[in-house]
Amino acid sequence: xxxxxxxxxxxxxxxxxxxxTKAAPYAFIAPFFVMFAAFGxxxxxxxxxxxxxxxxxxxxxxxxxxxxxxxxxxxxxxFFWNSLKNTFTIGVISTVPQLCLALGLAHLLNYRLRGxxxxxxxxxxxxxxxxxxxxxxxxxxxxxxxxxxNWFLGLIGIDPVDWFNxxxxxxxxxxxxxxxxxxxxxxxxxLAAMQAISYDRYxxxxxxxxxxxxxxxxxxxxxxRPTIVFTIIVSTIGALQIFGEPLLLQGGTTGMNGGASRQYxxxxxxxxxxxxxxxxxxxxxxxxxxxxxIIALVVGVNAAIVRYRLKRAAALTAAKPGxx
Amino acid sequence: xxxxxxxxxxxxxxxxxxxSDRPGGPPRLPRMRRTPGSRRPRRRGGGRDKAGVxxxxxxxxxxxxSAFPFYWSxxxxxxxxxxxxxxxxxxxxxxxxxxxxxxxxxxxxxxALVNSTIVSGTVxxxxxxxxxxxxxxxAKLRFRGRGAxxxxxxxxxxxPPQLGLIPLYMMMxxxxxxxxxxxxxxxxxxxxxxxxxxxxxxxxxxxxxxxxAGRVDxxxxxxxxxxxxxxxxxxxxxxxxxxxxxxxWNDFFWPIIALSQDNPTVQVAINSLGGGYVPDQxxxxxxxxLGTLPVLVxxxxxxxxxxxxxxxxxxxx
Numbered sequence: 001x002x003x004x005x006x007x008x009x010x011x012x013x014x015x016x017x018x019x020x021t022k023a024a025p026y027a028f029i030a031p032f033f034v035m036f037a038a039f040g041x042x043x044x045x046x047x048x049x050x051x052x053x054x055x056x057x058x059x060x061x062x063x064x065x066x067x068x069x070x071x072x073x074x075x076x077x078x079f080f081w082n083s084l085k086n087t088f089t090i091g092v093i094s095t096v097p098q099l100c101l102a103l104g105l106a107h108l109l110n111y112r113l114r115g116x117x118x119x120x121x122x123x124x125x126x127x128x129x130x131x132x133x134x135x136x137x138x139x140x141x142x143x144x145x146x147x148x149x150n151w152f153l154g155l156i157g158i159d160p161v162d163w164f165n166x167x168x169x170x171x172x173x174x175x176x177x178x179x180x181x182x183x184x185x186x187x188x189x190x191l192a193a194m195q196a197i198s199y200d201r202y203x204x205x206x207x208x209x210x211x212x213x214x215x216x217x218x219x220x221x222x223x224x225r226p227t228i229v230f231t232i233i234v235s236t237i238g239a240l241q242i243f244g245e246p247l248l249l250q251g252g253t254t255g256m257n258g259g260a261s262r263q264y265x266x267x268x269x270x271x272x273x274x275x276x277x278x279x280x281x282x283x284x285x286x287x288x289x290x291x292x293x294i295i296a297l298v299v300g301v302n303a304a305i306v307r308y309r310l311k312r313a314a315a316l317t318a319a320k321p322g323x324x
Numbered sequence: 325x326x327x328x329x330x331x332x333x334x335x336x337x338x339x340x341x342x343x344s345d346r347p348g349g350p351p352r353l354p355r356m357r358r359t360p361g362s363r364r365p366r367r368r369g370g371g372r373d374k375a376g377v378x379x380x381x382x383x384x385x386x387x388x389x390s391a392f393p394f395y396w397s398x399x400x401x402x403x404x405x406x407x408x409x410x411x412x413x414x415x416x417x418x419x420x421x422x423x424x425x426x427x428x429x430x431x432x433x434x435x436a437l438v439n440s441t442i443v444s445g446t447v448x449x450x451x452x453x454x455x456x457x458x459x460x461x462x463a464k465l466r467f468r469g470r471g472a473x474x475x476x477x478x479x480x481x482x483x484p485p486q487l488g489l490i491p492l493y494m495m496m497x498x499x500x501x502x503x504x505x506x507x508x509x510x511x512x513x514x515x516x517x518x519x520x521x522x523x524x525x526x527x528x529x530x531x532x533x534x535x536x537a538g539r540v541d542x543x544x545x546x547x548x549x550x551x552x553x554x555x556x557x558x559x560x561x562x563x564x565x566x567x568x569x570x571x572x573w574n575d576f577f578w579p580i581i582a583l584s585q586d587n588p589t590v591q592v593a594i595n596s597l598g599g600g601y602v603p604d605q606x607x608x609x610x611x612x613x614l615g616t617l618p619v620l621v622x623x624x625x626x627x628x629x630x631x632x633x634x635x636x637x638x639x640x641x
Contacts, residue, residue: 024544024545025461025465025467028457028458028460028461028545028549029457029458029462029473031453031457032454032455032458032514033473035513035514036477039510039512040516041480042491043488043492043495044483044487044491047487047488047490050494060494060497060498061497061498105386108375108379108382111373111374111376111379112373113379119386119387120628121628121630122390123383123387124627124630126390128574128616128620128622129393129574129619130574130594130615130616131574131576132612132615133594133616136612137612138393139598140400140608140609141393141396143605146408146409148396151411180389180393184386191635192634192636237482240484241484241486243576244577248595248598251598251599268486271486272577272581275489275490275493276581284490288486288487288488289487291487292487295483
């Protein structure tokens with residue numbers, strides 16, 4: 001478009017303009033990439049470098065090379081393994097109910113509703129709160145002696161539960177906060193994907209005599225599959241980072257410990273404790289880097305599963321074109 | 325990842341997009357042609373069923389569950405600690421304001437609110453500007469390295485910023501910015517999500533013909549950006565700004581590392597309330613109410629736009 005007829009000589013001014021046109025796209029992305037490189041990419045890469053050093057919080061400039069020592073210490077560190085186990089169990093008991101509830105809510109929100117905007121905003125309300133605020137409110141509700149939840153359980157004849165000091169109740173408490181905050185958000189994501197499913201497919205299913213449940217099972221769910229995979233990946237990554245909820249459930253040093261006997265200490269929280277209570281920035285960086293590897297693994301495995309299933313689906317369709 | 329997340333958007337139907345429901349949505353004209361048969365009136369099955377009593381009952385229950393913690397913190401904040409520990413607990417807000425005053429005093433909430441407004445406002449404006457520029461370039465301009473740079477950006481959306489905290493802390497200590505607001509502003513000033521969000525919006529909402537027309541008229545790229553792209557991008561910019569403001573306001577991990585109690589953001593102040601030094605539930609909850617109220621007001625006024633933004637972002641990514 002900018003090319004003029006080759007016979008004509010370009011003036012200097014035109015040449016400059018031409019060069020400017022070539023450079024313009026880079027000028028547009030430059031502000032983003034400069035900031036992004038400095039505060040996004042660089043720290044990530046540098047975390048790996050720091051993890052190979054002994055660095056103390058009191059004097060972060062003094063780094064001494066220790067090779068893989070931080071990693072070998074971590075792999076023998078029972079608190080680290082404990083935190084991984086907790087992260088895993090808390091991750092499962094927060095992600096699974098959350099996504100199932102979200103799917104159900106999305107299905108209901110997809111009906112023709114009076115006040116649908118109201119309901120959509122209402123389910124998203126928890127998303128507007130901060131981890132800190134939500135956790136403090138829930139911590140009050142979960143209190144052993146005065147908490148409303150135990151009062152309520154008492155009404156229906158259940159003995160008070162120690163939601164902080166016992167392992168499973170405390171992990172359930174943490175997961176409840178996570179679930180409360182994120183269910184509505186995921187529901188809206190599912191809802192958006194449901195609305196993108198072509199109506200023709202439902203019509204075809206109805207012609208085949210499918211009832212409501214069969215329609216949900218054979219039209220809605222397959223249509224949502226990419227979105228479900230996406231939310232599983234995002235929630236898993238989110239679960240690996242759970243930090244504020246366990247920190248503030250009891251607060252103070254108990255909070256940093258993830259409970260008196262570390263019964264709900266997550267890996268994110270252990271990283272924080274290692275760096276900012278034990279002053280071991282090098283070891284904390286090693287924890288961060290291991291978390292990064294786990295995330296890469298999770299995303300990689302998920303992607304592999306998706307690819308495998310897609311391939312298999314394609315093969316099935318090819319084999320039985322009638323049913324496709 | 326990208327194939328998995330973009331595919332659901334391909335056959336969005338115009339009647340679902342609902343004009344009233346998506347204010348400021350992208351112009352959907354090109355889409356209309358795709359599904360000529362999908363007019364609204366009366367259809368059975370699928371997502372178009374009329375909701376029954378059960379649906380309303382469950383949705384009302386969900387609304388109550390969503391709202392209860394807010395309601396309870398207002399109730400608790402307006403009663404004394406002794407009153408909220410009574411059996412049965414109070415269920416209506418009282419008239420006490422003492423807890424609010426104590427919370428404001430003990431947790432430096434006044435300063436925290438000012439700081440959070442500065443931080444979130446700056447980050448929102450910075451993100452919107454930088455990401456609109458970059459999003460436009462990725463959506464509409466051809467240049468060498470475009471695909472690679474975009475993939476890099478999208479890939480890093482999967483990496484939690486938590487993992488870079490330690491070098492970030494060392495950087496801020498070196499620059500002497502510990503406990504200064506710029507230490508929490510700069511690291512979040514641009515987001516990969518923002519670029520992706522603006523790119524997806526602009527590649528749809530902005531017809532190539534408009535840009536070509538601008539080029540034919542001899543306008544420079546920057547002129548085109550100002551007169552053609554910005555007006556078209558405005559709705560998405562508003563949504564991105566809102567989402568960024570909320571996210572930044574609620575940011576927790578990095579601020580509690582970078583800032584201290586004498587120069588806090590709201591989350592740092594709330595963190596110190598929950599740090600175990602304030603045993604008074606009523607005061608703690610009064611603090612959370614004060615810190616959450618501004619976001620709730622924004623959410624109440626613009627909740628519908630935020631919902632629209634999340635749903636649009638969802639279909640595309």
